Amino acid sequence: xxxHAAHDHAHEAHGEHTHHPDYVKIWGVLLVLLVISVAGPFxxxxxxxxxxxxxxxxxxxxxxxxxxxHINVAAKLVTYLVLTMLLFMLLFFAxxxxxxxxxxxxxxxxxxxxxGTAHPPAAGHEESH
Amino acid sequence: xxxxxSRPIATGRSAAGMPTGxxxxxxxxxxxxVIFGGLLGSYIMHRLAHDAFAEQAAHTNTWIGAxxxxxxxxxxxxxxxxxxxxxxxxxKKAARFLYYTMGGGLVFLVVKAFEWTTExxxxxxxxxxxxxxxxYTAAGIHAAHxxxxxxxxxxxxxxxxxxxxxxxxxxxxxxxxxxDVVWIFLFPLLxxxx
Numbered sequence: 114x115x116x117h118a119a120h121d122h123a124h125e126a127h128g129e130h131t132h133h134p135d136y137v138k139i140w141g142v143l144l145v146l147l148v149i150s151v152a153g154p155f156x157x158x159x160x161x162x163x164x165x166x167x168x169x170x171x172x173x174x175x176x177x178x179x180x181x182x183h184i185n186v187a188a189k190l191v192t193y194l195v196l197t198m199l200l201f202m203l204l205f206f207a208x209x210x211x212x213x214x215x216x217x218x219x220x221x222x223x224x225x226x227x228x229g230t231a232h233p234p235a236a237g238h239e240e241s242h
Numbered sequence: 243x244x245x246x247x248s249r250p251i252a253t254g255r256s257a258a259g260m261p262t263g264x265x266x267x268x269x270x271x272x273x274x275x276v277i278f279g280g281l282l283g284s285y286i287m288h289r290l291a292h293d294a295f296a297e298q299a300a301h302t303n304t305w306i307g308a309x310x311x312x313x314x315x316x317x318x319x320x321x322x323x324x325x326x327x328x329x330x331x332x333x334k335k336a337a338r339f340l341y342y343t344m345g346g347g348l349v350f351l352v353v354k355a356f357e358w359t360t361e362x363x364x365x366x367x368x369x370x371x372x373x374x375x376x377x378y379t380a381a382g383i384h385a386a387h388x389x390x391x392x393x394x395x396x397x398x399x400x401x402x403x404x405x406x407x408x409x410x411x412x413x414x415x416x417x418x419x420x421x422d423v424v425w426i427f428l429f430p431l432l433x434x435x436x
Contacts, residue, residue, distance in 0.1 A: 131325070131329055131412075133325075133326045133329070136319055136322050136323060136326070137319065140315065140316065140318075140319040143315045144312065144315065147308065147311055147312060147315065150429075150430060150434060151304065151308045151434070153434070154304075154434060154436065162434065162435070163435075165434075166430035166434040166435055167430055167435075169430075170426050170427050170429070170430050173315075173426045174423045174426050174427065177318060177419055177422055177423050177426070178419070178423060180322075181318055181321070181322045181415075181419045181422075182416055182419045182420070187260060187264075187268075188258065188259040188260045190258055190259065190260075190265075191260075191265075191268045194268060194269070194272045195268075195271070195272060195275065197272075198272045198273075198275040198276055198279070199275065199279070201276055201279075202275070202276065202279035202280070202283055205279070205280055205283055206283045206286075206287070209283075209284075209287065210287045213284075213287040213288060213291055214287055214290060214291040
């Protein structure tokens, strides 16, 4: 029993034991999702557009990563690696989004020309002070 | 020195529970997640903060974006069928599917070149405004990855055809699927959310 498990592990480790699902069927599902994501905006309802665009993008990415990249049968290390990088992305977003998306905070205010509500100062203007 | 010991360690060693070559490609993908993630995260921040982005995005061609999505999804299918053929030890079939995948990549690039030419002629350039800077930077870096994948696949197909270095087939497939996943997110951001 233990020998059998070790044998299977060795095969997996060398990529000789990958389970191959019906890839054409998965591709068909991906194409149907693509059609829905293109058709969504024609309803002109913002919530529907967001769901059909980004909700479906997440589903499509999941299908590719799971079925084509076989992350579910890869070593756990791979899943942790990918999740760590996604966490870094969230940290980056949380750290910089307030500066980009807000015009002022507790101790700072964005100049109008950076906020896009006024023209930038003329060249050499700051040097003259 | 024996023939076995002169082979790269990525082909045989599996200290981390998987072949070292596969681990290396996942490391590349992990680093790419941060590169594309930072870029797309910045785009999302600006898109949410500035309504002007929606006005500019209205000028991108959804049908061209959708066609290229179809092309990349289909090339991903042929890439995974390549992996299946290699698993069954059929190098010739693996090489044939790799050529199909390369064809998909080339079609994607030709369509992209046509699309950019049209947009630049219409006056939308890298320097037009922040939206178009993001558009050309994100799509340009992605297209560079497509081109790199096509070139690497040429080398892999060359050896797979002769039943050599078959483990490389799965590795280039992993990279290609990741390039596909990046486009899956670029498509709604640049072409759908208007």
